[in-house]
Amino acid sequence: MTIQPQNLKYCESHEWVAPPADNSGIATVGISAFAVAQLNDIVFMALPTVGQSVSAGQEFGEVESVKAVSPMYSPVSGEVVEVHSELVDHLDRLNADPYEQGWIIKVKMSDPSELNRLLDYAAYEKMCAEQG
Numbered sequence: 861m862t863i864q865p866q867n868l869k870y871c872e873s874h875e876w877v878a879p880p881a882d883n884s885g886i887a888t889v890g891i892s893a894f895a896v897a898q899l900n901d902i903v904f905m906a907l908p909t910v911g912q913s914v915s916a917g918q919e920f921g922e923v924e925s926v927k928a929v930s931p932m933y934s935p936v937s938g939e940v941v942e943v944h945s946e947l948v949d950h951l952d953r954l955n956a957d958p959y960e961q962g963w964i965i966k967v968k969m970s971d972p973s974e975l976n977r978l979l980d981y982a983a984y985e986k987m988c989a990e991q992g
Contacts, residue, residue, distance in 0.1 A: 863888065863959040869935065869978035871917075872987065874898075876959070877935040879975055887936055887975075890963045891923065891954070894988045899925040902951045907964065912940045914967060916974045921964070934967065936974045942966035 868876040874895035878888040896902070904924040914920045914934040921932045943965050947953060953961040969975075979987065 863963070865893070865959060866981040868959075868981065869975050870981070870984035871933055871935045871978060873931075873933045875933055875935050877975065877978065878963075879972075880969075885938075885969050885972065886941060887938075887967050887969050888963050889935060889965045889967060890958055891932060892984070892988075893958050895930075896954050896958045896962070899923060899927060899930065901926045902954055905948050905951065905964075907943050907945065907948065908940050910940055910943055914938060914940060914965075916971075916977075932964070935978055936967055936969050937971055938967040938969040940965050941968045 863878050868878055870876050870892065874892045876890050876892050880886050902923055902925045906922045908914065908920050914937060916935060916937045917933055919931040920934045923930050923932060944963055947962065947964065
């Protein structure tokens with residue numbers, strides 16, 4: 861599956877979710893290019909573990925840059941079924957490609973209707989432009 865920013869849903873806190881392309885109910889989650897640019901030099905990530913439950917709008921990990929430590933919030937509720945653990949040792953992938961190479965977790969969604977509460981690409985781009 862190719863992840864295109866315009867096909868994603870977004871949180872106001874700059875996390876994105878790629879809805880499942882099949883009937884698996886498994887969504888891919890990451891942080892946006894805007895967030896990566898705002899954070900600048902990312903030096904550390906704390907990630908959840910496989911099997912951990914996440915809830916929409918709740919913190920699931922954190923990302924640390926030379927500027928600050930920022931929590932990451934899950935766009936959807938469910939169970940973490942995969943963690944991109946290689947990312948911790950290759951944080952440069954977030955800068956290079958926060959969508960394909962920089963995905964963070966995969967979540968088996970418990971309530972796919974939560975996707976309807978998130979921003980589409982146009983609304984997210986507008987919000988980012990307003991934030992500068």
